[in-house]
Amino acid sequence: MYLKRITLDRKRVKSKSDYPFCIPVIQNLEQLEIESNVTFFVGENGSGKSTLLEAIADKCGFHTAGGGRNNSYEAEATQSDLGDYVKLSWMPKVTNGFFLRAETFHQFASYVDSLEGDFSKYDPYGGDSLHHQSHGESFLSLFQHRFHQQAIYLLDEPEAALSPQRQLAFLRIMHDLASSGQCQFIIATHSPILLGYPDAKIWSFDRDRIAEVAYEDTDHYQITRYFLDNRERMLMELFKDEE
Template sequence: METDVNRKIKGYGKIKPLFGSRSGVDREDWFRFNSCKKQLTLSIIFIRAFQLNGDELDRQPAATHWSPLMHLKSVRIAHDRFPTTEAYPFNLPIIQHTAAIDFPSPVTVFTGENGTGKSTLLKALCRRCNIHIWEGMHRARYKASRYENLLHLSLDIVWADGAVPGSFFSPELFRNFSQLVDEWAAGSPGLLTYFGGQSLVTQSHGQSCMAYFQSIYQVKGLHFLDEPEAALSPKTQLRLLDVLSAMSAAGHAQFIISTHSPILMSCPGASVYDFNQPTIARTAYEKTRHYKIYKEFFSHGA
């Protein structure tokens, strides 16, 4: 018997439901739920979409006909639309002093010390691109800025050839996603085929993340990663580096990554942006603070 979810997937297209793009979904379907219910609904659509046949997913192999043209060309920070300059994230100096960022290569890296605004801008850019950020269950907080999730409203983006779907990955949020996949797999074991054939929950954190990367990054789109190295050993980071290199070289996938990892920063051809400066500036890999610290440590020890 065809379910409402299956009917939605057929109506909304083959790839868009995978990533939460709103472009093919009725507005009332998106806004009639409260935050918690909307998160669950989106997750169900996401997971059920993986149960379609592989041919229907329009997955792209490593060697494809896709043009190497980037999906996202640039972003401009519209300071005149800031609702305030006194509260986070609009009080971050680097956000106040940066006018725009270009994305000339398939892999872009944001690097800098903790608190410099890397993840803040990454998430805002993801929201501005209309790509859903899975956040699990919302919980009460002691204190939060009312402006915390509004930076995307002050961003103007330029697409190369129209908007594309995409994904957002964060190690701290991935566990909730893995558990939800496992619950669905209990009734539909074939779902795990798209993640290497094994439960994501029964694997280590790093192994389950790699299964996800190897599956989702075969799909054309714009993919955001927020400090993925937190879940990965150095050896597994090298495996992710291979995936990023292969998928970006294929021409169908573009990646924007916030990271402290010199391994991931070394992705061939990546554009590296330094958040340790007064404004966000492009820099050479060897000139990043992280590279210099690791080089000094391995050369002379602590």
């Protein structure tokens, strides 16, 4: 592992009512220990998981709309509101890596197309423009061809473009990289498939403080399992007010 600890410099926080310090888990954050090569952030929308992941990317020097240290392009909403208040502790420090942000991946693909040079610029993405591939294909091309060892990868909802089958394919790619001990993943996700990765550490953002949670205790697992086992009953309950 490379990233060992995330610390919030609370002395610099002027007001807890300002964003993002009004988010309960950010307001109460002091330190978060990273103890696994694969770490998941889970929680409802607005719980702060993507905000913290973006801050980590900012401190790593990655483009906060998506990319690595050497990617520079104009994009909307690229300023991290938390990055200036976060300190990262490394052992050893690594500068290689990538920040995948599903909602701005289209802008990153356009940036790659705009680069000067021949078609070799597409080598890290499967040899073709990311725009010429389906959304899911472009994600897998990135994972397969640009992700290598001795790096940290920060992924914000990578399942957004992946079918269940391709989520399984991604799990295999992640396993091949993480099991080497030279590759680290921190992933914000809603996917019960991705969360099933063995021996991963799962941090829940659904309470006032970030807390470790077992896979089977996540809402993602429990709701999905209950729906699959009780589909008709759950739908009847969900739609009963419409009758």
